[in-house]
Amino acid sequence: MEVKVVRNVLDVNAKMAAENRRFFAENGVFVLNVMSSPGSGKTTILEKTLNRLMPEIQSAVIVGDICTTNDADRLSVSGAPVVQINTDEFGGDCHLAAHVIENAARQIDLAGLDLLIVENVGNLVCPAEFDIGEDARVVVLSVAEGEDKSVKYPLMFRECQACLLNKTDLLPYLDYDLEKAREYIDQVHPGMPVFETSAKTGEGLDSWVAWIRDRVADKAGLRQQA
Amino acid sequence: MHEMGIALQIIDIATAAIPPGMQGCRVERVNLRIGKLSAVVVGNLNFCLEIATRDTPLAEAAFSIEEIPVVAQCRECGHEWQVAQAVFKCPECGSGNLEMISGRELDVVSIDVEEQVGSQVQK
Numbered sequence: 001m002e003v004k005v006v007r008n009v010l011d012v013n014a015k016m017a018a019e020n021r022r023f024f025a026e027n028g029v030f031v032l033n034v035m036s037s038p039g040s041g042k043t044t045i046l047e048k049t050l051n052r053l054m055p056e057i058q059s060a061v062i063v064g065d066i067c068t069t070n071d072a073d074r075l076s077v078s079g080a081p082v083v084q085i086n087t088d089e090f091g092g093d094c095h096l097a098a099h100v101i102e103n104a105a106r107q108i109d110l111a112g113l114d115l116l117i118v119e120n121v122g123n124l125v126c127p128a129e130f131d132i133g134e135d136a137r138v139v140v141l142s143v144a145e146g147e148d149k150s151v152k153y154p155l156m157f158r159e160c161q162a163c164l165l166n167k168t169d170l171l172p173y174l175d176y177d178l179e180k181a182r183e184y185i186d187q188v189h190p191g192m193p194v195f196e197t198s199a200k201t202g203e204g205l206d207s208w209v210a211w212i213r214d215r216v217a218d219k220a221g222l223r224q225q226a
Numbered sequence: 227m228h229e230m231g232i233a234l235q236i237i238d239i240a241t242a243a244i245p246p247g248m249q250g251c252r253v254e255r256v257n258l259r260i261g262k263l264s265a266v267v268v269g270n271l272n273f274c275l276e277i278a279t280r281d282t283p284l285a286e287a288a289f290s291i292e293e294i295p296v297v298a299q300c301r302e303c304g305h306e307w308q309v310a311q312a313v314f315k316c317p318e319c320g321s322g323n324l325e326m327i328s329g330r331e332l333d334v335v336s337i338d339v340e341e342q343v344g345s346q347v348q349k
Contacts, residue, residue: 005336
């Protein structure tokens with residue numbers, strides 16, 4: 001006997017993500033989900049970003065790693081509250097799911113907060129599939145990773161609203177075709193803003209930080225209207 | 227990479243769909259629909275399902291997976307086509323303003339439950 005089901009396999013996560021989104025909206029907090037492969041420079045970008053945003057834009061960070069609190073230690077220097085999630089001591093999960101974010105967000109005082117940054121587990125595949133209730137998703141790619149990552153991992157680049165091409169300070173030492181990389185990204189997600197950054201030197205970070213400021217202001221505006 | 231989690235979720239959904247009164251009946255088939263743009267490798271998923279269904283009502287179930295192509299429609303000119311090679315630009319007018327029609331599916335569509343003599347479906 002055939003029994004009709006028609007249920008999305010990730011519907012439990014989707015439901016939890018919708019609850020997170022409602023919870024964040026009530027508090028007027030803009031939530032940014034930052035994803036990348038391991039070693040793209042996410043944490044250094046966030047350190048420098050927080051330095052530019054704090055204390056004017058009150059920020060907090062949820063950082064996901066399989067193991068260690070190294071990233072949380074680095075990020076908390078900015079003064080922003082940081083919650084470290086370890087998905088497992090050895091092995092562990094490949095992404096942060098909505099229920100994990102819910103638990104972590106409860107450890108942060110959202111009142112008075114403008115921005116919550118989620119530094120996802122370094123992985124260009126799985127995090128793209130999991131809604132966590134964020135307002136925007138961005139992907140960081142370093143120029144040491146090759147020009148064609150966007151066409152190799154199209155879902156990630158389709159799902160994001162902005163891309164950072166990081167470690168541009170390395171360009172003189174690499175056979176990296178920046179134009180080709182931008183072409184590929186535009187092919188997968190036409191019109192998506194791409195910020196060329198060097199987290200090390202700070203070059204290009206201003207326009208990226210301005211992009212965040214605009215979105216935080218929009219969300220705060222919605223809070224005042226409500 | 228998260229195929230085991232997906233497999234466990236599929237087993238939960240399929241098990242919950244067994245009608246009351248048919249508990250204990252064997253599930254013969256689970257029909258799935260998976261879009262080509264979803265981050266699931268079908269071979270890995272089958273492997274995980276084989277392991278994770280042991281000692282469940284789905285232990286002997288066949289998993290039939292319909293792979294759904296990535297189809298987009300241009301919001302500018304209305305052209306609809308099957309996306310290949312991760313080119314998300316309209317081949318007719320070049321616009322990137324697209325409506326994604328399919329490709330992100332990850333659904334349990336239906337299950338086939340073995341009908342045993344004496345089993346009754348409660349309405």
